[in-house]
Amino acid sequence: MTSKFRTKKVEVSYGDKKAIRDISLDIEKNIITALIGPSGCGKSTFLRCLNRMNDVIENCSIKGSIHLDEQDIYGPDIDPVELRARVGMVFQKANPFPKSIFDNIAYGPRIHGLASNDSELKDIVHNSLEKAGLMDEVKDRLNDQATGLSGGQQQRICIARAIAVSPEVILMDEPCSALDPIATAKIEELMNELSESYTIIIVTHSMQQAARVSKKTAFFHLGDLIEYNDTDKIFTQPENQKTQDYITGRFG
Amino acid sequence: MIRKSIQSRRARETRLKIYGISSICFALIMLATLLISIGLNGYSALQQAYFKLDISVNTEKFVDDSGAPDNNKMNLFNWDGLVQSALREFFPEVKERDEKKELFAIISANAGYDLKEFVKKKALGSGSHTFSVWLHLSDDADQYLKGRLSIDIPEEDRRINNKQIAWVNSLVERDIAKLKFNKTFFTSADSREPESAGILGSVIGSALTLFVTIMFALPLAVMAAIYLEYFAKPGKITDFIEVNVNNLAAVPSIVFGLLGLSVFLSTFGLPRSAPLVGGLVLGLMTLPTIIIASRASIRSIPPSIREAALGLGASKMQAALHHVLPLATPGILTGTIIGMAQALGETAPLLMIGMVAFIIDIPTTFTSSATAMPVQIYMWSDSAERAFYERSSLAILFLVAFLISMNLLAVVLRKKFEKKW
Numbered sequence: 001m002t003s004k005f006r007t008k009k010v011e012v013s014y015g016d017k018k019a020i021r022d023i024s025l026d027i028e029k030n031i032i033t034a035l036i037g038p039s040g041c042g043k044s045t046f047l048r049c050l051n052r053m054n055d056v057i058e059n060c061s062i063k064g065s066i067h068l069d070e071q072d073i074y075g076p077d078i079d080p081v082e083l084r085a086r087v088g089m090v091f092q093k094a095n096p097f098p099k100s101i102f103d104n105i106a107y108g109p110r111i112h113g114l115a116s117n118d119s120e121l122k123d124i125v126h127n128s129l130e131k132a133g134l135m136d137e138v139k140d141r142l143n144d145q146a147t148g149l150s151g152g153q154q155q156r157i158c159i160a161r162a163i164a165v166s167p168e169v170i171l172m173d174e175p176c177s178a179l180d181p182i183a184t185a186k187i188e189e190l191m192n193e194l195s196e197s198y199t200i201i202i203v204t205h206s207m208q209q210a211a212r213v214s215k216k217t218a219f220f221h222l223g224d225l226i227e228y229n230d231t232d233k234i235f236t237q238p239e240n241q242k243t244q245d246y247i248t249g250r251f252g
Numbered sequence: 253m254i255r256k257s258i259q260s261r262r263a264r265e266t267r268l269k270i271y272g273i274s275s276i277c278f279a280l281i282m283l284a285t286l287l288i289s290i291g292l293n294g295y296s297a298l299q300q301a302y303f304k305l306d307i308s309v310n311t312e313k314f315v316d317d318s319g320a321p322d323n324n325k326m327n328l329f330n331w332d333g334l335v336q337s338a339l340r341e342f343f344p345e346v347k348e349r350d351e352k353k354e355l356f357a358i359i360s361a362n363a364g365y366d367l368k369e370f371v372k373k374k375a376l377g378s379g380s381h382t383f384s385v386w387l388h389l390s391d392d393a394d395q396y397l398k399g400r401l402s403i404d405i406p407e408e409d410r411r412i413n414n415k416q417i418a419w420v421n422s423l424v425e426r427d428i429a430k431l432k433f434n435k436t437f438f439t440s441a442d443s444r445e446p447e448s449a450g451i452l453g454s455v456i457g458s459a460l461t462l463f464v465t466i467m468f469a470l471p472l473a474v475m476a477a478i479y480l481e482y483f484a485k486p487g488k489i490t491d492f493i494e495v496n497v498n499n500l501a502a503v504p505s506i507v508f509g510l511l512g513l514s515v516f517l518s519t520f521g522l523p524r525s526a527p528l529v530g531g532l533v534l535g536l537m538t539l540p541t542i543i544i545a546s547r548a549s550i551r552s553i554p555p556s557i558r559e560a561a562l563g564l565g566a567s568k569m570q571a572a573l574h575h576v577l578p579l580a581t582p583g584i585l586t587g588t589i590i591g592m593a594q595a596l597g598e599t600a601p602l603l604m605i606g607m608v609a610f611i612i613d614i615p616t617t618f619t620s621s622a623t624a625m626p627v628q629i630y631m632w633s634d635s636a637e638r639a640f641y642e643r644s645s646l647a648i649l650f651l652v653a654f655l656i657s658m659n660l661l662a663v664v665l666r667k668k669f670e671k672k673w
Contacts, residue, residue, distance in 0.1 A: 051563070053559065053562065053563065056559070056562060058486055059486075081565050081566070083565075084562065084563060084564065084565040085564075085565035086562065088564070089563035091556060091559060091560065091563070093556055095554075095556035095557060095559065095560040097557065097560065097561075097575055098557075098579065105563060107561070107566075107574070108564040111564070111565065111566050111570055111574075112565060134337065158560070161560075161564065162563070164563070165564060165565060190458050199449075251421070
């Protein structure tokens with residue numbers, strides 16, 4: 001297995017407060033990696049380091065190194081805009097633009113100039129919706145407002161929107177936390193299909209979800225990486241007592 | 253116990269409600285009183301006393317060979333004499349010089365000029381012509397006919413004497429003089445004579461000024477707001493800018509006038525009394541208002557939208573221009589129109605840059621001399637003639653109507669740009 005991300009001694013602090021310390025882990029290519037842990041443990045912070053979304057937050061500073069395919073993403077020759085095209089993101093709350101479904105998906109390809117004409121753009125949009133398993137549901141109303149869809153559909157629009165820029169990695173920050181079980185099941189199924197061609201990193205509060213979808217799991221606690229191993233291992237024979245306590249529901 | 257406390261709570265709620273309703277009623281009554289009193293003063297300016305003259309004139313004296321009017325010759329022609337002799341036909345008994353002077357005082361001093369303009373417009377060919385024309389009576393006769401001049405006060409204290417009143421009455425009896433719709437008020441600019449004064453000049457002056465204001469202030473303010481919200485690194489400099497923007501919004505408007513005087517007129521040498529300069533000064537004045545409104549509007553857009561765009565690889569500028577700005581537009585527009593309404597009613601800074609001048613031409617360009625509606629009202633209210641008083645009231649009503657329509661426009665635009673979530 002080859003590594004997609006390689007992080008060494010990553011430390012993030014907001015002002016004086018350290019959010020995560022000393023995180024070193026390798027994320028493998030084309031599998032789903034889950035980041036679990038109690039609230040405030042730093043898993044979302046870590047996720048947002050991987051496409052430099054933390055840059056947007058004021059007084060946030062990052063130490064250590066993160067390599068994507070052997071390239072330092074905090075290096076001087078890396079443009080965060082270009083990085084975010086390679087590392088897409090799906091957020092906790094579905095956040096489609098208040099525009100038509102078509103324009104939502106087409107926005108990424110448009111700003112990156114991925115399509116040279118309208119029919120190419122149409123193909124990209126259709127393919128992305130197809131991959132996100134939404135095509136049958138929305139094919140007759142591509143010009144309707146995306147904000148008029150149901151919560152689960154909106155979240156899948158966001159996934160389709162991320163796919164449309166053909167990223168290598170998709171980061172998902174608790175993508176199902178606001179969805180009902182049926183919509184969640186659909187998204188998990190979609191993640192499984194996508195993991196064949198994309199590296200997916202998901203932050204989740206639901207241990208069942210992590211166990212269901214991911215191949216590897218990292219457990220964070222109070223800003224530290226406690227344990228990182230195959231998901232089967234973590235959930236059956238955790239090495240660390242804290243992991244054991246967390247997955248058995250003793251805290252968190 | 254609980255029942256007792258509920259009772260007292262209810263009583264308190266009712267009292268608060270009564271306070272609220274009574275304060276709203278008070279405000280509405282004051283507003284209505286204001287508008288009604290201005291309306292009662294101003295409605296009569298919608299009418300103006302006119303008199304009809306039958307004029308016979310030989311145009312050979314002022315047209316060239318082709319029959320087209322010659323401006324020079326027209327200006328030299330004795331139009332006043334023509335009007336006066338036509339008027340004297342109604343009152344053959346008036347012979348003495350002093351008496352004649354009194355008679356001519358009941359018609360507008362501009363009657364000859366108005367006749368000339370009338371003839372020019374009619375483009376009469378060469379030869380003799382007879383036609384009838386409606387000309388203004390003087391403002392005093394006009395006020396007398398509208399019942400606004402009391403005839404109970406002694407004759408020597410009146411602006412119109414008994415003889416003149418008799419002449420005016422006789423004209424009215426003969427159906428030669430009457431009150432007609434005051435078209436002049438809406439089609440001409442300022443004048444020394446109330447009967448020839450209108451608001452069109454100042455309306456156009458205001459429109460030109462506001463155009464410059466919005467063109468100058470809106471882009472600048474929106475850019476500043478985006479920069480301060482999304483790009484400025486927090487620190488002392490940003491704080492300093494922020495405090496100053498907020499302070500600027502509270503600076504008295506006359507200070508902006510002084511600034512305009514020293515910067516635009518003295519340093520840059522821009523023309524005085526010009527809508528261009530007025531617009532720039534008012535633009536500076538409304539800039540902080542629009543910046544504050546735009547920032548509030550931009551801040552109210554959920555950050556998730558911006559994150560979505562950034563997460564797709566949009567640059568900061570693209571995220572701001574493609575997603576945040578369109579959503580913030582209704583709020584920005586509201587702020588802009590409030591700023592514009594403030595600018596429309598502003599007098600003090602315009603006084604400083606010379607837009608208070610007496611200007612009888614309707615402005616046509618951004619650099620021609622002009623005045624603005626509030627300044628026009630201010631100047632009329634300062635005039636001695638009673639007829640200017642009703643005109644300034646009507647102009648105030650006009651200004652208020654202008655403001656209300658601007659606010660309506662704001663509501664309509666808001667509705668149009670507002671997106672449903």
